[in-house]
Amino acid sequence: MNxxxxxxxxxxxxxxxxxRDFSVQRLQAAGHSVQVSDLYAMQxxxxxxxxxxxxxxxxxxxxxxxxxxxxFENGLQSPDIAAEQAKLMWADAVLFQFPLWWFSMPAIMxxxxxRVYAYGFAYGVGEHSxxxxxxxxxxxxLAGKRAMLIVTTGGWEQHYGPRGxxxxxxxxxxxxxxxxxxxxxxxxxxxxxxxxxRAMDEARFAEVSGRLGERLDTLATATPIAFRKQNFGxxxxxxxxxxxxxxxxxxxxxxxxx
Amino acid sequence: MNxxxxxxxxxxxxxxxxxRDFSVQRLQAAGHSVQVSDLYAMQxxxxxxxxxxxxxxxxxxxxxxxxxxxxFENGLQSPDIAAEQAKLMWADAVLFQFPLWWFSMPAIMxxxxxRVYAYGFAYGVGEHSxxxxxxxxxxxxLAGKRAMLIVTTGGWEQHYGPRGxxxxxxxxxxxxxxxxxxxxxxxxxxxxxxxxxRAMDEARFAEVSGRLGERLDTLATATPIAFRKQNFGxxxxxxxxxxxxxxxxxxxxxxxxx
Numbered sequence: 001m002n003x004x005x006x007x008x009x010x011x012x013x014x015x016x017x018x019x020r021d022f023s024v025q026r027l028q029a030a031g032h033s034v035q036v037s038d039l040y041a042m043q044x045x046x047x048x049x050x051x052x053x054x055x056x057x058x059x060x061x062x063x064x065x066x067x068x069x070x071x072f073e074n075g076l077q078s079p080d081i082a083a084e085q086a087k088l089m090w091a092d093a094v095l096f097q098f099p100l101w102w103f104s105m106p107a108i109m110x111x112x113x114x115r116v117y118a119y120g121f122a123y124g125v126g127e128h129s130x131x132x133x134x135x136x137x138x139x140x141x142l143a144g145k146r147a148m149l150i151v152t153t154g155g156w157e158q159h160y161g162p163r164g165x166x167x168x169x170x171x172x173x174x175x176x177x178x179x180x181x182x183x184x185x186x187x188x189x190x191x192x193x194x195x196x197x198r199a200m201d202e203a204r205f206a207e208v209s210g211r212l213g214e215r216l217d218t219l220a221t222a223t224p225i226a227f228r229k230q231n232f233g234x235x236x237x238x239x240x241x242x243x244x245x246x247x248x249x250x251x252x253x254x255x256x257x258x
Numbered sequence: 259m260n261x262x263x264x265x266x267x268x269x270x271x272x273x274x275x276x277x278r279d280f281s282v283q284r285l286q287a288a289g290h291s292v293q294v295s296d297l298y299a300m301q302x303x304x305x306x307x308x309x310x311x312x313x314x315x316x317x318x319x320x321x322x323x324x325x326x327x328x329x330f331e332n333g334l335q336s337p338d339i340a341a342e343q344a345k346l347m348w349a350d351a352v353l354f355q356f357p358l359w360w361f362s363m364p365a366i367m368x369x370x371x372x373r374v375y376a377y378g379f380a381y382g383v384g385e386h387s388x389x390x391x392x393x394x395x396x397x398x399x400l401a402g403k404r405a406m407l408i409v410t411t412g413g414w415e416q417h418y419g420p421r422g423x424x425x426x427x428x429x430x431x432x433x434x435x436x437x438x439x440x441x442x443x444x445x446x447x448x449x450x451x452x453x454x455x456r457a458m459d460e461a462r463f464a465e466v467s468g469r470l471g472e473r474l475d476t477l478a479t480a481t482p483i484a485f486r487k488q489n490f491g492x493x494x495x496x497x498x499x500x501x502x503x504x505x506x507x508x509x510x511x512x513x514x515x516x
Contacts, residue, residue, distance in 0.1 A: 107305055110368045166498075
């Protein structure tokens, strides 16, 4: 497979960097082609602005969605955005690796999504009418590709448990896994989460990388999270609420998983 | 009161900018002192890096938490970070205003939290032992202050409803409201969310700003979200799981609201 790793950590000697290098080696050894978008090393621009549309006329208002659409359709996106989109189209699977900062991804990776996910590429794809609300949530330009989060936390696993004070990790990651990955079409594999990370001795690193390695070995075969597809009867259109007969009476994130 | 507005939108002629200006005028007319951190206008640096610690030795590894702690304790933070912390300490209430991009805040505001929320300021505050897990979730340096989100979405309200496909808005905002605002001590007011925004005629703007104005008028008196305090018996220490007698059998975000 072709595998893209989108990676965000500022320190080249960090545990995250070691795990990234481990992943590259493991995947290459298995015969995969690997590219890494190391956002800090690339000095990725995190902020959406008018520079993202090469056709933007200086001094005029910046209208984000229409300008994103125009630039995407006409080959006038900032080259760094187009390059990341090309990597996504090349990839069969994409790993997003980051330390959990304030219960989400580092700003530099959020800015990767904000900028690379152009109108016409990740949203605004397909027919939008009162019969169909676009190709999203299970359809879209990234359909058929797989995605998986690789996340480290400083906090304890129990604190992210079903009744843990931080909230359950799968709920904390729902806006990312469902809202950012499933939305444009990815099949999303269960995340690899390593808790309570700090400087590790060799024994723990071997143990952690061993578990990560198993996940990398099964990238092509593991069962994705069973998020419900938008356009196949589970949702009413255009209200986009679950059909009354689907997960009856259930509310919240879990209702969107079959 | 002293009121800080932390604001993130790239376009000065946007609806968000009009609502921000409306808020400033409404609050000042009521006798409040207002400061605005307009992150795009300030060209806020979104990415955590070694430049955030003025004492960082070039060429040595960047250890985020210990360096954040050292810089905070010794007055050696990047001046832009220290300035935002000073505004937070000055404020009695803080409004965070942004368009919802990919089910979270724009990268530039995430980078405000990543950088301003230093070790010793927003986390790592208070005693950490097997009897007490720091001053957080209801205690901390920002305790006694109020916070409120002002959020705009392109999507419809129903899509963010209890059974809407995006997930319920309050669950999507939980990592922000609980994890970023309640964590360092803020009392968090229910969010002001305006759905399906686009270019507005005067009548709709009057209607929207009228509703926002009511929320601004009641900033000091509105009832905060009843998130459970960490250190007053609802949670076991150190597992930080809800006590079995609290919300028995309940899991997920809602269990953390009394």
